[in-house]
Amino acid sequence: MSPFNHFYRLSNIFIGSYKNVLHKRTNPFNLTQVCNYTRKSAEQMLGIDKPKRPLTPFFKFMAQMRPALLAKNPGMTSKEAITWSSKHWQELDAETKSQMVKEYEKDMEDYKKIKKLYESSLSEDQKEEIKRVKEEIAAAREKRKLKAEFKEMGRPKKPMSSYFLFMQSRKDSFQGNNVKEYQEKVRTDWQKLSDNERQKFEKQAQDLMNKYKKEIEAWEVKMISIGRGDLVREKSSKPKKSKTVKEQ
Incomplete structure (x- = not known):
């Protein structure tokens, strides 16, 4: 057996x-x-x-x-x-x-x-x-x-916002401290930034977003061409508001 x-x-x-x-x-x-x-x-x-x-x-x-x-x-x-x-x-x-x-x-x-x-x-x-x-x-x-x-399929990643770019620039100051305390300090420092300092991060975020939009559009065209249109974002079907001409 x-x-x-x-x-x-x-x-x-x-x-x-x-x-x-x-x-x-x-x-x-x-x-x-x-x-x-x-x-x-x-x-x-x-x-x-x-x-x-x-x-x-x-x-x-x-x-x-x-x-x-x-x-x-x-x-x-x-x-x-x-x-x-x-x-x-x-x-x-x-x-x-x-x-x-x-x-x-x-x-x-x-x-x-x-x-x-x-x-x-x-x-x-x-x-x-x-x-x-x-x-x-x-x-x-x-x-x-x-x-x-x-x-x-190599989909481009959405870039970080201006706030998270600022947080990333401060990562060296973390040094293993309490995460919650670190996040609170970053939030406080962000609120204290001058307009000029904040605009630097906002411009960086905008530049990255513009680059991302071009990359995602090119990627979606590629997906459609290879028969993977199911991975493409659904476009908004809301009609655009037409501008009204004021009567003189």
Whole structure:
């Protein structure tokens, strides 16, 4: 028998805490507003204990092998670990695979039952909160994707404002001090600048902005020419106000 045949006996730790719901755990939900959006699900971010779908036999096998594999090969990359797991999964004996498939099917039956319990236990307010957070997560994901595409396609970066140019000119005075105190001092110094001193930074910012506008227009023309018009800014469709001629 294959040395891997004991894996089917291991409990499915990846189904997660949904079994607590089946066992009639009281007060399973805790709606806590979370502002920073990470890779967590909407339910996790709201503190809602949602049942986890069981892993397929292959992914369960890979997850069970990973700790020992990385312990022996600490420098192994994720890609290498997946390649190794795929190779050994193909070599796994039919009996072990069959047992793991049976376990997966049983886990899926439990999962479907408990998922129904979970869904019926959600209040309308919880459902609305989950929907809202999912929409915000999707929007944040699209924003990250767009930002990555901009970087990949070499989109010109918008220049700093006159105030941030001034702040950059004062960065040598920071020297590891408290960030909040440093920002407050820069703000105070900015307000104390004479008109002539401030105009220097405003002119620098304006020159950079003029250069940026030319670069972004050229970049957008290029994107349209290569079929990436989806990366181009939407032009304002507001009609320009026509000048009225005063009657004499």
